[in-house]
Amino acid sequence: MALKFPIIFLLPANLEADELHELENQIPTLTFDINEAEIVLGKIGRKQRALFELRKHKLATEEVASSKDEADSPRRKRARTGPHSDAISDTASDDTGSDGEAAGDPALITVVKLAWFEDSLKADKVLPLDEYMVYRGRKVSAAPSTPSTPVKLPATPSQRAEDILKRAMADSGSSPLSQRSSYGPGRRGGEPSHRPAKPALLRQSTTEHDIDVHLPPIPEYLHTTYSCQRPTPTHPPNELFIEQLIKIRTARTLTGDKIGVRAYSSAIATLSAYPYTLSSAQEVARLPGCGAKIALLFQEFKESGSVQEAKEDESDPKLAVLKLFYEIWGVAETTAREFYNKGWRDMDDIIEYGWDGLTRVQQIGVKYHDEFQLKIPRPEVEAISNTILQYANKIRKGFQMVIVGGYRRGKLESGDVDVVLSHPDDSATHNFVERIVVSLEQDKYITHTLTLSTKNSERGQLPVSWKGNEKKAGTGFDTLDKALVVWQDPKWTTGEPKNPNPHRRVDIIISPWKTAGCAVLGWTSGTTFQRDLRRYCKKERSLKFDSSGIRSRVDGSSVDLESGPDGKPAPDMLTAERRVFAGLELEYRPPEERCTG
Known part of the structure; x- marks a missing residue:
């Protein structure tokens, strides 16, 4: 049974991006609004740093005694550390229940060490806070007030959110606090929203209530945090609503709200994999990674056909x-x-x-x-790709090619053209990218070369090395030899003196045969699929996945998942890709089911 944690805000300070994302997926009661939180969880150990983080997130507090201090005193005393002490009641609630689980007063905020959450998971129960507590305070109004002015305490999580979650969890037989992200994606730790949050009301008709009782079951594959384990089609049943969320995510990207971008990406990936047409906000709220925030946005979409925040972002x-x-x-x-x-x-x-x-x-x-900005239709993608393969085989016979990217995922139009070239003889792919670019430039297909990388050849065409948990800047999702170029068909039949054909963006990726399956897998799948594939390999398999190959995180050795049982290489690049799925103990997902965005 899921542990009943208090509402938790996670501090991003001192956490790597992967570690932060993993913790967000593990915390069942995560909120992205610190004002809603009862617990602030972080990799910090000093009270001064805790106060700094609270001020940084614009949460004003007065320090109060810990439960241990209060227990040592014959009578609980009101905190006298702030200007509002006279307005605070002499009586305070314990934050630990008789069963040792944290429970508490929503006006209190407790900053605890990350070890509390980790140790609670190991113990399979919510541990008391005292040994892990860094600071405890009472939330107060940020604006100054006189002692005679009643203190305005932050509101508890809204009734509408509780109402959504209670009804949704009743459907699934869980506690309202047993689902991840009770309040969904929000702005946290970044710049404030360019508009104030608007209150929303959840209205439910009798008909909708009847529907909620008979909601379809959540597919088993949606209970995983890894989108690489889910079928995610090109056109999901709730595509129109997802498009609204993508618009909001784009706005968060532009304003630098990385936490919001990641939260919306997780919600979008979940909804894209949900196989049923949504009927109510309660149906949304119960889905992992969504919660009340996304549920309210769906309620708005259902009633009006759009989401006001997305419309305002566009205007x-x-x-x-x-x-x-x-x-x-x-x-x-x-x-x-x-x-x-x-x-x-x-x-x-x-x-x-x-x-x-x-x-x-x-x-x-x-x-x-x-x-x-002009989209490239599939026939033109194929024509460009076939020309590249033709030139590759002019230089050295035996090259194979797979068109990857959005084209392989089934898009009717693409923003650019991505192709992976490989050859059974490793000597053929060594420094080959330079040769094919020169050849295509000479015949006027390539007008500009934006990026030309030979890093894989410089490494001897071996997978990127893994050096413990050392953070290496600039590796990104891919370290294969590649040329990112501007392409223009040099042939035209009209009488115009200047070439009228549009310039296109084309990426030519070169992979050695022994890791071509990794290259095709990495360059085919949607962004969230790729991100979660790397997380899955790290957390579940102790491997480092890269489009250039796979390494063991135990000893750094190269891991070959593409050769057959007899040690022979795969006969083609698509077979190699399937072998990577099998070697990672992942169900094979065709490209059309990797559309996570």
Whole structure:
């Protein structure tokens, strides 16, 4: 049975991204609003740091005595450490119940060490807080007040959220606090929202209540935190609602809210894998990674056909400018914000005031921005890919190719073209990327080379090494030899003097045969699928997955999952990919079921 933890806010300080994400998935009562929390959990050990983190998250508190201190005193005393002490009751509730589980007063906030949560999981019970407590305070209004003014304490989690969760958990036979993320994705630790939160009311008709009693069962595969273990189709039943959430996630990306982006990504991945058409907010609230926040957004979508936050994001003039800059190839969201903060509002401003300060890649991105926004239909993707394969085999016969990316996941139109080339002879792929780029440039197919990487050849075409838990910057999702280029078909039949064919973005990836299955798997799957595949390998298999191959996290050795039982290599790249799934003890998911976004 799930442990009944208090509502927990997790501090991102001192946590690596993977560790933070893993903890978020483990905490069943996670909130992204510190004002709703009873427990603040963090990798900290000193009261001064706890106070700093509370101030950083704009939560004002007065220190109160711990339960141990109170037990040692013949009479509980009111805390006198703040200006509101006269307004605070002499009586305080214990934060531990007779069974040792944390329970408590929503006006209190307790900062505890991360070890409390980890030890509770190991003990299979919620442990008392005293040994782990760093600081305990009473939430107070941030605004100053006189002793005679009643203190305005933060509201407890809203009744509508409790109502949603109680009804949803009643359907699944669980406690309201036994599901992850009770309050869903929100802004935490980043810049505040550009608009105040709007109160929402959940209305439920008798008909909807009848539906809630007969909700479809949650598929077993949705109980895992790894989207690589779920079938996620190209067009899920709730696609229109998911599109609204994607718009909100984009806004969070543009404003630098990384925690919100990850939270929305998890909710989107869950909803994309849910095989039934949603009928009520309660049905949403019970799903892992969603909770009351997403449920309320669905209620709004069901009633109006849209989500107000998504509509406001689309009409926000600042976000519109940030989105325009973010669409420039070579401009990340941080650079987009830098451009905006310089006072630039359109492409003309970039060209007039900042052209000389742009990198060469960014200049190319500005020059061909409008053309890069044009979608590429499947027949053209195939034509470009076949030309690349033709040129590869002119240089060295025997090359095979798989078109990856959105095309392989079934998209009718793609933003760019991604192909993986490989050859049964490893000597053929060594430094091959340079040769094929030169050949395609000579015949005018490649007009610009944005990035040319030979790191895999420099490593002897071996998987990226693993050096303990040392963080290596810049490795990203992929370290194969690759060329990211601008492509234009040099042939045209019209009488125009200048080539009218649009410029396209094309990625040519070269993989040695022994790890081609990893390359195809890594470059085919959606972003969340890839992220969770790496988490799964790390947590469940003690492996490091990379598109260049697999390493053991125990001794750093290379792990071959692509050779057959007889030691012979796979006969083709798709067979190699299936063998990687099998070797990782994952059910094979066809590309059309890896559309996690």
